[in-house]
Amino acid sequence: TLAEDLMDENVSTIKKDMELKDVAMLMMSDYVTHLPVVNEDNRLLGIVTAWDLSKSIALNCSSLDEIMTKNVITCKSDETIDSISRKMRENDISCLPVVDDDFKIEGIITTDQISHLLSD
Numbered sequence: 084t085l086a087e088d089l090m091d092e093n094v095s096t097i098k099k100d101m102e103l104k105d106v107a108m109l110m111m112s113d114y115v116t117h118l119p120v121v122n123e124d125n126r127l128l129g130i131v132t133a134w135d136l137s138k139s140i141a142l143n144c145s146s147l148d149e150i151m152t153k154n155v156i157t158c159k160s161d162e163t164i165d166s167i168s169r170k171m172r173e174n175d176i177s178c179l180p181v182v183d184d185d186f187k188i189e190g191i192i193t194t195d196q197i198s199h200l201l202s203d
C-alpha cells in the first residue's frame with residue numbers, strides 16, 4: 084500500500100494569518116484535528132494540530148505563528164505504508180502531509196486512514 088492509495092485528497096488547509104479562534108472553529112466544522120498551513124501557491128509552510136491549540140491555551144499564545152510546527156515531516160505519494168508508519172512512530176506524530184517535489188500539498192494521511200485500512 085502506498086501513500087497515494089491511503090491519502091485523503093480533500094485536505095482542509097489554512098493560511099498563516101488565521102486567528103486561533105477561527106482555526107479552532109474550522110477544526111470543529113471540518114471534523115479534523117490537523118491543519119496544514121499553506122501559502123498562496125498551496126506550498127506547505129507548517130502544521131497546526133489540536134495539541135498545538137491546547138498549547139496555546141496552556142501557555143497563553145495568541146498567534147498561529149507561535150504554535151504551528153514549521154519543520155514539517157512529510158511523505159511522497161509513492162511512499163509505502165511501512166515508511167509512513169515508521170515516520171509517525173519515530174516522531175510521535177499522527178499525521179503526514181503528502182507533498183510533491185515543490186512541497187505543494189497533494190493529500191494528507193492521519194492515523195484515521197491507517198485504522199480504516201486495518202479494519203477493512
Ligand code: SAM
Nearest residue numbers: 130131132134152154155156175176177178179
Ligand atoms: N502524539 C500526539 C500526536 O500525534 O498528535 C501529540 C504529540 S506530537 C509531538 C505534537 C506536535 O507534533 C504538535 O506540535 C504538532 O504540530 C506536531 N506535528 C504533527 N504532525 C507533524 C508533522 N507531520 N511534522 C512535524 N510536526 C508535526
